[in-house]
Amino acid sequence: MSTIFERGLALPTVKIAASERRMMLSFLVWGFLALMMGAAIGPLQALNYGGINAYPYLRPLLQTYYQGLTIHGVLNAYIFTFFVGCGLLVYLPARELGLSPNMTLWRLCFGMMAAGTLMLLYAMFDNSSSVLWTFYPPLKGSPFFYLGMALVVFGSLLPLPIVLDLRARWKARRPCELTPLVTYMSTATMLMWLLAAGGAGTELIVQLIPWALGLTNTVDPMIGRTLFWWTGHPIVYFWLMPAYISWYALLPKQAGGKLVSDPMARLTFALLLVFSLPVGSHHQYVDPGISPIWKGILAALTLSVALPSLITAFTLGLSLEYAGRLRGGRGWIGWFTALPWRDPSVAAQVLAMLTFIFGGAGGIVLGSWQLDNIIHNTTWIPGHFHITVGTATAMTFMGVAFWMIPHLTGRQLPSRRLALASVWLWFVGMSLFSLGMHWSGLLGVPRRAWVSQLPHSTYERVYGSAHLPLTLVAIGGIILWLATIAFYIVFVGSLLGRRLSAPVPIPFAQTFGGRESYAIGADKPSGGEPASITPHPHLSPLAKMLEHLGVLTLITAVATLAAYIPILWPLVTNMTAAHGWKVW
């Protein structure tokens, strides 16, 4: 039997592996360049809330707060996350399975998203499209903005056929076996994203692009907004699930332990696939045009989507505890302090997880319909997503970069201490920023408002009660500037740094219960890649059931249509013809 495996699963040649590494590096570098620009602008917005208006000094580069905010949101939320995600979701499964991905499709994915990014940058920097990252019509940006956005969205779907092809090739040679964990999680993520992208994809192709090109005169704002949130909620899982892959499948190894439950990891991803789709309109609790009955159903579905994250908190907490105890940690807290905190990659990801506990809790508040009334569209919202995507995802990707760039380039980090400093500064800065944003949101300060442009007396009269939290926001922003500078010194340094003597392997973790994770055969002397994959001695019934990703996708698709047809129906039968506005 083993001979069949060895013949069937021959490793890709060294040359192919090198081109895969280069491609992965391109995705990482492009993504982190976007974050660099986005993060450089971010603190200006924090200063705005602190009452400091820096924009008059930034002309002609940036005209207004709203232009800066559009660039910040689009680059950080879409470009950074999509590039890093579309790299990892192909590279990690390919390395786990020991198969070579379809490079043509992967290059096309990069090319489409890169072209889209350039179009977006053009449309944003000439101030023709300061529509923010939600681009709600009837605010009307330039056609380059919407075309660029469409290229990025459709390009980001291409890892799906790549990872399906990898999985099919592996399964053809290993019938009756479960998909290895990283591949399973990557496939579930991409299937989720395929269904999710349908909303914004439709909005862009059917509504916004023809309208921006002048082929249609008017647009229906509420249909656009609803289609946007069809994508806009599950997109948070497209940001989060690649980070979860690192937490489940890599971090336990980096921390010196194992993943305590492989079936639970699969269950989490399957639940995220199903529940993240039909809940998008909970971003519209305060919108007219949607029946209160549907809002109640959405509240129930939204709280359901917290379940996989609560399972994650347990499984990952326990995996870290196991690692900490193996390292000699004792008592209630000892295992936590015993984790390898000197490793910047581990520190980044554990701090990211810690922050995400608060992010998740805030998410449950937002999902609770009546509480959302108080904080909807206040600074609470950006406060929330800066500790979820802005810390849980961003800091995990930073942590991944700390091992992955040495892995890809064979060069070492220029300074472990500076890397650690960047991570702690990000954690502290984001915590202060976010505390201030949540707090001022409770006091009614609206999100995305150029409040520092107001006459001082008006600012004092309307937002004076939020002085302390808004000062925290500004201080957090300044600390984040320091974090960004420290991080990019390390990042650029590791692209140009000294050569390592030994290659850095991918830290695929083992799981409890024998050989349940497949990707462990890192016993190949050179390269550290998984060489042989051990057959599975015991199949968990749960994992076996969850193997049917096609069925899960079908259920999700039906649930999504069942949620959206009733929501969209009254809007489609009562269409509004709104003209576009360019008012910035």
Add this chain to the structure above:
Amino acid sequence: MSDITAQSEFEDAFHQAAERHERVWVFIAMLLLSLLLIGTLFFVVLDYGVVVKTDGYQTNPAAAATTAPFAGTALVRTGPNAYSVHMLAHMWAWTPSPLHVPQGAAITFYVTSADVLHGFQVPGTTINVTAVPGIIGSVTYTFEHAGTYNIICNEYCGIGHQNMIGRIIVDPERRL
């Protein structure tokens, strides 16, 4: 060798405890979420007035600025202790503003927009309605305390978004 045995014994024990606790945790998580759902829906029903209702559609949103019921609008008495007002959001102001309302009366706000999306929020209350061009939404709220409240636009609506601050003045109840 004994180290390895000790480690694998530790792993086995840890694994067994983990599986037991895992089930308990999943049960607790589901219970917690169910209670939260019951709690939030209870308060939604209890305070149903501030749940956004749909009160009509218009094909041409710009018409709201020039035609009834939003043009020339004022506070209208609709019952013994109930009033309504049609609140129009437009770049970058609220009409009518300032708006005087009596303390302790149920005020129904009908909200729409004449141009782009706006957000009708009154900090210090639970009023929060998206002002959508072409759709009229409504909420009902009773101001229990007299004083001045701000209306703040909380949906980005262009360069003057931050200036879109209106006022509601709650006049003290006159005891006869």
